[in-house]
Amino acid sequence: MNHTLRGLTLTLTLAALLLGGVVASAVLGQLPVSPAEVGGSLLRALGIQNEWAPSDSIVESTLWVVRFPRIAMALVVGAALAVAGAVMQAIFGNPLAEPGVVGVSSGAALGAAIAIVVGISALGDGAIALFAFVGGLLATLLVYFVSRANGRTEVVTLLLTGIAVNAFAGAGLAFLLFIADSGSREQIVFWQLGSLNGSRWSEVLIVALVTAVGLTAAIVLARPFDLLALGERNARHLGVNVERLRIVSIVIVALLTGVAVAFVGIIAFVGLVVPHAMRMVIGPAHRALIVASAIGGGVLLVLSDLLARSVVAGGDLPIGLLTSLVGGPFFFYLLFRQRRQSGGWA
């Protein structure tokens, strides 16, 4: 299959999955809503009066207060995490780098937990997001500078650094759980599990804005990311200011991961699975990869969230649990394949 055809197939597949996932998420739930009512309600919101729109105000508010913000949150968080993964893999020159695996997500969660326990969260959602960003940024910087040697990152060093960062952040979270009152404790547990339950439009807006900024920056930097695949020295010989690219990329990763973790908690492996799958279909060139990852990440989280809230009747499984359930074995498969191909862990 040639290049354009693959790209077209992927675009159509993602569009179909996206539409199907969004409609299914809006329709399914404790209160059944028909697809026609969903479409009608959306049209009415756009100012087009129509006969499908639900007349029942409970249906209307279920859609606009509960389901639509949750779907929108799934889309933007999925995009943020997948793009963060793609950017991280580009600067580490390693397809196994992922915000959850190397500890950036737990760094962000620790930051958010500190904000909650210290009581800064009273200042609003922005304060938690800021702390999550700072926690994520510190973790990213730490992992980056510890695990790099000669312009590349070896898998062993990367994963061991990840273990260390996750252990430290885990201990920090445990300590905060220990000293926190029961209300804060519940909030922290929520962060560790990850859930899209109770997403509000105001939160969606913050995540969407940050994601838009991060995604745009990542697309602008797509070409230097390609060159970085040649190794840092070669990229520098081709005119890339590697030091600046690194710093900007680390900020992008921390922003995207931090804002996602701040509002929905730790949802691991999205940044690993999505860019990897996209790379297999359309190749590693970063411009297309980053765009496809953003859409693919949104699709994955919408579908995962649908599964999370329908697999146990009446219950709402934490979505982070679900993505780890799938992502863990997938990660193992990648490691296994890399070992078989290169004959080692390096």
Next chain:
Amino acid sequence: MISARNIGVRLGGRAILDDVSLDVAPGEVLALVGPNGAGKSTLLAVLSGDRKPDSGTVTIDGRDVGGIRHGELARLRAVLTQENSVSFPFRVSEVVAMGRSPWAREVESRDDVAVVNEALEVTDVAHLGDRRYTTLSGGEKARVSLARVLAQHTPVVFLDEPTAALDLRHQEDVMRVARTMAQDGRAVVVVLHDLSLAGAYSDRLALIAHGTLDAIGTPSEVLTAERVERVYGLAVDLHDVGGHPVVVPRR
């Protein structure tokens, strides 16, 4: 074109390079030879602007290399390093096209396709164009990387042991490419271990020993049995084959 004056590099109190001065002119191939650890790669790194010397200056066209911005420097000099792995499975044609990126916002970018195709032809890798770089053999990777450097189309080219992974025929091919680049008016600096190869393809040879420039001149001036024995600590015979010196260890 390139002018290095009194280059000194120290590492942990030890002099890696000491007071090295040399010039490279457009249209010539200069070979850097010398024993392992003599400082050849360090000198190449200093000349190409990768490494700031502790003392001395390097200029390209009269301008200090350290003061030229990344993007502009990439249009002045290309470097083939010894380390040429690629992190993701890019296609060979994509990897070679990366050599064009310094020209992306210049008028020269209209020639991108032609330059890339020519580079693929000259290095004998055109048939690999659609293959994934990560699936190539060591020799193929070395030639594709050379094609990328060629596609960068710069007036100065640095090649760090370009023949290391190659069989006899491709060694000759690569050195012929280096000669062709010089004929096009570029300045080519190449680090080599094979003295006979250096003798056959370079206009001038610079022999580096213990961080100093032991001798610089035409191959037959530099490669004398006495000097090679002294620098390498090995008795050798020198033969003349078609006007080029051939170095054979006395066994």
